[in-house]
Amino acid sequence: MSHRSERRGIHVDQSELLCTKGCGFYGNAAWQGLCSKCWREEYQQTRHKQIQEDHALAERLQKEEEAAYANNHQGATQPQPAIAPFSKFEERKTKEKSRKVNTMTKFFTPSAKTPPKKESVPGEALSTPSPSVSRKPLETDRTTQEFIDFLKTLKPGREIFKQCRAFTESMAYKRDLGADELSECVQDFYQNLSDRLHTHFKGSSERVESVMDEVERYMMTRLYEEVFCPETTDDEKKDLAIQKRIRALHWVTIEMLCVPVDEEIPEVSDNVVKAITDVIEMDSKRVPRDKLTCITRCSKHIFNAINTTKKEAASADDFLPTLIYIVLKANPPRLQSNIQYITRFCNPSRLMSGEDGYYFTNLCCAVAFIEKLDGQSLNLSVEEFDLYMSGQASPQRPQAVPSPACSAAFSQMNDSLDLLTGLGVRQERVMEGARRLESDLIDWRDGVEHKVQDVLERFPLEMHPPASPTASSAIDADNVENDHLPSPLQPQLFAG
Amino acid sequence: MAAGGGAGNKTYSFKVVLLGEGCVGKTSLVLRYCENKFNDKHITTLQASFLTKKLNITGKRVNLAIWDTAGQERFHALGPIYYRDSNGAILVYDITDEDSFQKVKNWVKELRKMLGNEICLCIVGNKVDLEKERHVSVEEAEGYAESVGAKHYHTSAKLNKGIEELFLDLCKRMMETAQAEERAKGNGASQSTTSRRGVQIVDDDPQAATAAGGCCSSA
Ligand SMILES: Nc1nc2c(ncn2[C@@H]2O[C@H](COP(=O)(O)OP(=O)(O)OP(=O)(O)O)[C@@H](O)[C@H]2O)c(=O)[nH]1
Ligand SMILES: [Mg+2]
Ligand SMILES: [Zn+2]
Numbered sequence: 001m002s003h004r005s006e007r008r009g010i011h012v013d014q015s016e017l018l019c020t021k022g023c024g025f026y027g028n029a030a031w032q033g034l035c036s037k038c039w040r041e042e043y044q045q046t047r048h049k050q051i052q053e054d055h056a057l058a059e060r061l062q063k064e065e066e067a068a069y070a071n072n073h074q075g076a077t078q079p080q081p082a083i084a085p086f087s088k089f090e091e092r093k094t095k096e097k098s099r100k101v102n103t104m105t106k107f108f109t110p111s112a113k114t115p116p117k118k119e120s121v122p123g124e125a126l127s128t129p130s131p132s133v134s135r136k137p138l139e140t141d142r143t144t145q146e147f148i149d150f151l152k153t154l155k156p157g158r159e160i161f162k163q164c165r166a167f168t169e170s171m172a173y174k175r176d177l178g179a180d181e182l183s184e185c186v187q188d189f190y191q192n193l194s195d196r197l198h199t200h201f202k203g204s205s206e207r208v209e210s211v212m213d214e215v216e217r218y219m220m221t222r223l224y225e226e227v228f229c230p231e232t233t234d235d236e237k238k239d240l241a242i243q244k245r246i247r248a249l250h251w252v253t254i255e256m257l258c259v260p261v262d263e264e265i266p267e268v269s270d271n272v273v274k275a276i277t278d279v280i281e282m283d284s285k286r287v288p289r290d291k292l293t294c295i296t297r298c299s300k301h302i303f304n305a306i307n308t309t310k311k312e313a314a315s316a317d318d319f320l321p322t323l324i325y326i327v328l329k330a331n332p333p334r335l336q337s338n339i340q341y342i343t344r345f346c347n348p349s350r351l352m353s354g355e356d357g358y359y360f361t362n363l364c365c366a367v368a369f370i371e372k373l374d375g376q377s378l379n380l381s382v383e384e385f386d387l388y389m390s391g392q393a394s395p396q397r398p399q400a401v402p403s404p405a406c407s408a409a410f411s412q413m414n415d416s417l418d419l420l421t422g423l424g425v426r427q428e429r430v431m432e433g434a435r436r437l438e439s440d441l442i443d444w445r446d447g448v449e450h451k452v453q454d455v456l457e458r459f460p461l462e463m464h465p466p467a468s469p470t471a472s473s474a475i476d477a478d479n480v481e482n483d484h485l486p487s488p489l490q491p492q493l494f495a496g
Numbered sequence: 497m498a499a500g501g502g503a504g505n506k507t508y509s510f511k512v513v514l515l516g517e518g519c520v521g522k523t524s525l526v527l528r529y530c531e532n533k534f535n536d537k538h539i540t541t542l543q544a545s546f547l548t549k550k551l552n553i554t555g556k557r558v559n560l561a562i563w564d565t566a567g568q569e570r571f572h573a574l575g576p577i578y579y580r581d582s583n584g585a586i587l588v589y590d591i592t593d594e595d596s597f598q599k600v601k602n603w604v605k606e607l608r609k610m611l612g613n614e615i616c617l618c619i620v621g622n623k624v625d626l627e628k629e630r631h632v633s634v635e636e637a638e639g640y641a642e643s644v645g646a647k648h649y650h651t652s653a654k655l656n657k658g659i660e661e662l663f664l665d666l667c668k669r670m671m672e673t674a675q676a677e678e679r680a681k682g683n684g685a686s687q688s689t690t691s692r693r694g695v696q697i698v699d700d701d702p703q704a705a706t707a708a709g710g711c712c713s714s715a
Contacts, residue, residue, distance in 0.1 A: 204507075205507045205509065205559075300542075303542045303543045304542070306543075307542055307543075313523075313527065313541040313542065313543055313544040314542070314543045314544065314545060315522075315523040315543075315544050315545055315564055316523075316545040316563075316564035316565050316566045316567070317518065317523075317566045317567055317568055318545075319543065319545045319566075320566040320571060320574075321566075349509070352511060352581045353509045353510070353511045353559070353561045353581075354561070355546055355548070355561075358545070358546040358561070358563055359546075361563075361577060361578060364577050365566075365571070365574040365577050365578065368573070368574055368577060369570075369571065369574060372573065376570070377570040
């Protein structure tokens, strides 16, 4: 019982998730509680300014970093040992460029001619400071600093930074492109960079991957607002659809899905709660890889729950239904947007063959299953499924024996019914008495009438002429002439 | 694709999916291969749905990622999500179960339709320790495999027979495919970006969705 209520505590009130403008779409903390559309309208200008500021910051950081390089190598005997591999790098790039014109050139030219600065910042944008202005640069600032710190340990670090920065900036001016094209740009950039890193690191995949992870972190922290759930897609509509769908499926039980976890075991329900929390948390991350990590953590908690229940290694046939169950319980915010964002902008090698990729794929499967789910997939008849979906019936709970609380209510109701019946009988009796009383009254009245009639008949009323005045004993003003009465007393005067 | 690009001495990364009906022994096969365990009640393995194996084949490093898939009928339509971008597929049937062999044929058709010849197919008749209960003839199975450009193997997860050979063979074939692709790329025909992204589901074959779910897996 206790862990049940705990689980319920995880659910976030739907109204808290909605856009604060009340447009009906989902809001996001990163967008000040607004949806992407309202956010864009509201902060278009502020964001413009942010881009400029980011640009200035990146330049400043790069200058600092170049200065640091210069300092480092001034003391060294060899003039510029770290730069040497770079020039080769560059050379190779130029050759490549001439052969395949499309890829890198496309990305690096727009950034070369940097967009108009300062003067394009509108005055009102400056006078309306938004909390987000101070918030976002803080995070990107930190990420940039960490990225530079990480790259300092690598020989081609500066070149990598320069290219990533230029590419990220160029993306800000590709806002009109569709989501797939933006994804294509980013993926091509990843591909090119990782190919060259493979050459540099002589094929050590681990080292390439570790650099690519940092590249993704730096770039996507900055691009998140631009490319998460973009206006050009119907991601947001799909979010609402799956959210609604999951809400409509609230009646689906563990038994219908054949989920091999027993939530009566405290350790299991604890892991279920954690898995739900993890999958909800995914939405709060900006970097695709951080989102993947949430899914992986969720999956590990699922495996713990299965293992504790079944005492054997969980297979895909155990895992997938449990993940579906967790997704139904969690109803994670902006599920489709998150899946699309990861698919479009995650480092592809993580997504395709890594462990994270396996769990992510299963999440995609779970969502697809939920979208298409019908009676057959839950071993229900079409009629049962329709009844449950329309809310006209809810599935029989496994425990057929009524709970104590339920039977108490039943016996109370029975008592009340008995009482009512008793009252009815008594009322009937009272009514009977009243009716008898009424008829008695009628009989009595009739009897009295009859007797009066009888008496009147036996002693008919004779009308006598009015009696002589003498006979009358009345004492009143009409009888003034009555001589038999003593004369009235006269007032006497006493002299004296 | 998953093999990545670059210099000659790099590491190959391959994704291999396991497909087949419930209870044919998919999970048993990988657990035997990666952990040398069979029906082991000793829970040192938390999960048997995603397992990896590092190999060294003729001086080349290979990272094998083996993806178990949910085999129950109700999950059949999810197949394409699982097998996209995979370099190899192991299609398992139970030699004592004729139906499970029919399922393999359906999978082959679907995989060839969706992924063409890019994917290396292995058809595996498992549970050969139950030879006396065999219901799928060796000739039929091997003949079928050859007709669809797949290799056929006989294994027993119980007796640890034929499994090492199966995976080694598959890896060699995937390496050949990857090298051929690289050579093609070197010749200027770079078309590897086409199948990169986009999760999509293909509608279930109506004839495949006859039997309802439910299987021994919950036991
Ligand atoms: N005799 C024998 N039994 C086997 C062999 N391989 C697997 N089994 C048994 O077959 C049953 C199913 O094996 P699993 O590995 O769970 O099958 P699966 O294909 O993963 O099944 P799902 O996960 O339900 O799709 C288990 O009871 C295994 O012990 C084998 O080589 N010989
Ligand atoms: Mg299995
Ligand atoms: Zn809104």
